[in-house]
Amino acid sequence: xxxxxxxxxxxxxxxxxxxxxxxxxxxxxxxxxxxxxxxxxxxxxxxxxxxxxxxxxxxxxxxxxxxxxxxxxxxxxxxxxxxxxxxxxxxxxxxxxxxxxxxxxxxxxxxxxxxxxxxxxxxxxxxxxxxxxxxxxxxxxxxxxxxxxxxxxxxxxxxxxxxxxxxxxxxxxxxxxxxxxxxxxxxxxxxxxxxxxxxxxxxxxxxxxxxxxxxxxxxxxxxxxxxxxxxxxxxxxxxxxxxxxxxxxxxxxxxxxxxxxxxxxxxxxxxxxxxxxxxxxxxxxxxxxxxxxxxxxxxxxxxxxxxxxxxxxxxxxxxxxxxxxxxxxxxxxxxxxxxxxxxxxxxxxxxxxxxxxxxxxxxxxxxxxxxxxxxxxxxxxxxxxxxxxxxxxxxxxxxxxxxxxxxxxxxxxxxxxxxxxxxxxxxxxxxxxxxxxxxxxxxxxxxxxxxxxxxxx
Numbered sequence: 001x002x003x004x005x006x007x008x009x010x011x012x013x014x015x016x017x018x019x020x021x022x023x024x025x026x027x028x029x030x031x032x033x034x035x036x037x038x039x040x041x042x043x044x045x046x047x048x049x050x051x052x053x054x055x056x057x058x059x060x061x062x063x064x065x066x067x068x069x070x071x072x073x074x075x076x077x078x079x080x081x082x083x084x085x086x087x088x089x090x091x092x093x094x095x096x097x098x099x100x101x102x103x104x105x106x107x108x109x110x111x112x113x114x115x116x117x118x119x120x121x122x123x124x125x126x127x128x129x130x131x132x133x134x135x136x137x138x139x140x141x142x143x144x145x146x147x148x149x150x151x152x153x154x155x156x157x158x159x160x161x162x163x164x165x166x167x168x169x170x171x172x173x174x175x176x177x178x179x180x181x182x183x184x185x186x187x188x189x190x191x192x193x194x195x196x197x198x199x200x201x202x203x204x205x206x207x208x209x210x211x212x213x214x215x216x217x218x219x220x221x222x223x224x225x226x227x228x229x230x231x232x233x234x235x236x237x238x239x240x241x242x243x244x245x246x247x248x249x250x251x252x253x254x255x256x257x258x259x260x261x262x263x264x265x266x267x268x269x270x271x272x273x274x275x276x277x278x279x280x281x282x283x284x285x286x287x288x289x290x291x292x293x294x295x296x297x298x299x300x301x302x303x304x305x306x307x308x309x310x311x312x313x314x315x316x317x318x319x320x321x322x323x324x325x326x327x328x329x330x331x332x333x334x335x336x337x338x339x340x341x342x343x344x345x346x347x348x349x350x351x352x353x354x355x356x357x358x359x360x361x362x363x364x365x366x367x368x369x370x371x372x373x374x375x376x377x378x379x380x381x382x383x384x385x386x387x388x389x390x391x392x393x394x395x396x397x398x399x400x401x402x403x404x405x406x407x408x409x410x411x412x413x414x415x416x417x418x419x420x421x422x423x424x425x426x427x428x429x430x431x432x433x434x435x436x437x438x439x440x441x442x443x444x445x446x447x448x449x450x451x452x453x454x455x456x457x
């Protein structure tokens with residue numbers, strides 16, 4: 001496998017994303033990225049599957065914990081978009097030394113965030129769950145889950161940042177291979193640690209978190225090994241380990257709007273969880289399953305979105321703005337076609353899909369209704385997601401953030417609360433669907449206007 005991997009990396013190193021067929025470049029980037037994203041989501045889905053066998057309260061604890069972790073991850077996601085934008089632009093310019101400098105400063109920023117977040121998350125885990133309205137049983141299970149996750153958060157944060165650096169450089173293969181190995185390990189460890197197989201103590205929900213952290217640790221070790229090799233397109237070099245505040249400032253400046261964007265999205269999800277919690281533990285479980293499935297559905301468009309980000313960034317760096325725009329629209333078009341197919345599948349099999357994770361009648365009924373209301377808007381969600389990532393690749397993170405503010409905060413939060421008081425829990429699902437449509441339309445309009453092509457970084 002080592003020789004094959006080396007051959008793939010050498011082939012990637014000579015691959016020019018600013019030349020040749022745009023469609024071929026999109027597929028070259030998006031297919032491995034889709035596999036990578038699927039594997040990342042598989043961590044969550046595998047956890048949900050095994051935890052689901054423990055009952056609705058166990059699912060609720062993982063779902064609530066997931067919302068909290070998602071909010072914490074906003075800082076890292078912001079840095080990751082700053083990293084992608086800068087690395088792709090410098091690689092497009094042919095300035096690999098500058099790209100390497102960005103990689104190291106991104107790594108250092110990840111370490112600094114870990115030093116702040118880990119102790120705070122560990123200490124205040126129960127209080128965060130109580131703030132969401134969790135029952136005593138959910139708080140107890142969720143606290144164990146969160147403390148293990150925060151304790152090993154360095155493995156999650158640094159892996160996300162280094163994967164982003166490689167994607168920005170145009171290497172989607174290495175993250176895919178590493179995450180495949182890590183996910184297989186997680187699938188093996190999950191039942192062992194949750195149910196206490198082969199003499200291992202039964203840890204239940206906490207076992208799910210521990211399995212994930214161990215698997216992520218393996219992924220981090222592997223990604224660091226890859227990026228320290230000479231054959232990597234961009235490298236993590238020990239001699240670059242120093243504070244370069246100019247590069248850090250650029251990463252943060254570009255990433256801050258994305259940080260705010262993801263913070264808004266997750267705060268919106270937090271508020272919706274609070275609204276849903278008033279309908280009981282089964283409603284929380286159904287919502288958690290529905291949102292995890294919603295995330296899974298967006299994998300294809302996120303794959304094409306990350307491809308668009310890399311292509312837009314590199315082509316702007318090579319002074320080819322029209323090719324950059326073509327890359328964005330073509331990526332979005334392919335993503336929309338896939339979302340239409342997935343919509344049909346989810347509408348036809350909605351109850352069967354939910355019952356895979358939990359077969360309690362009320363959970364299945366609520367989750368099925370969630371999917372049937374949300375599925376028709378997948379196309380708009382996919383369109384906005386793909387073009388939004390393309391804009392991020394250009395470094396235009398401010399406008400994607402503003403669009404998220406309008407749709408996810410200004411519209412979604414008050415409408416969800418009002419609709420829930422008017423027509424019950426289905427009002428929350430209808431609000432989610434409506435704001436997906438608005439999000440996709442506004443993002444497409446701004447991409448079409450094209451001001452992002454003039455962005456300097």
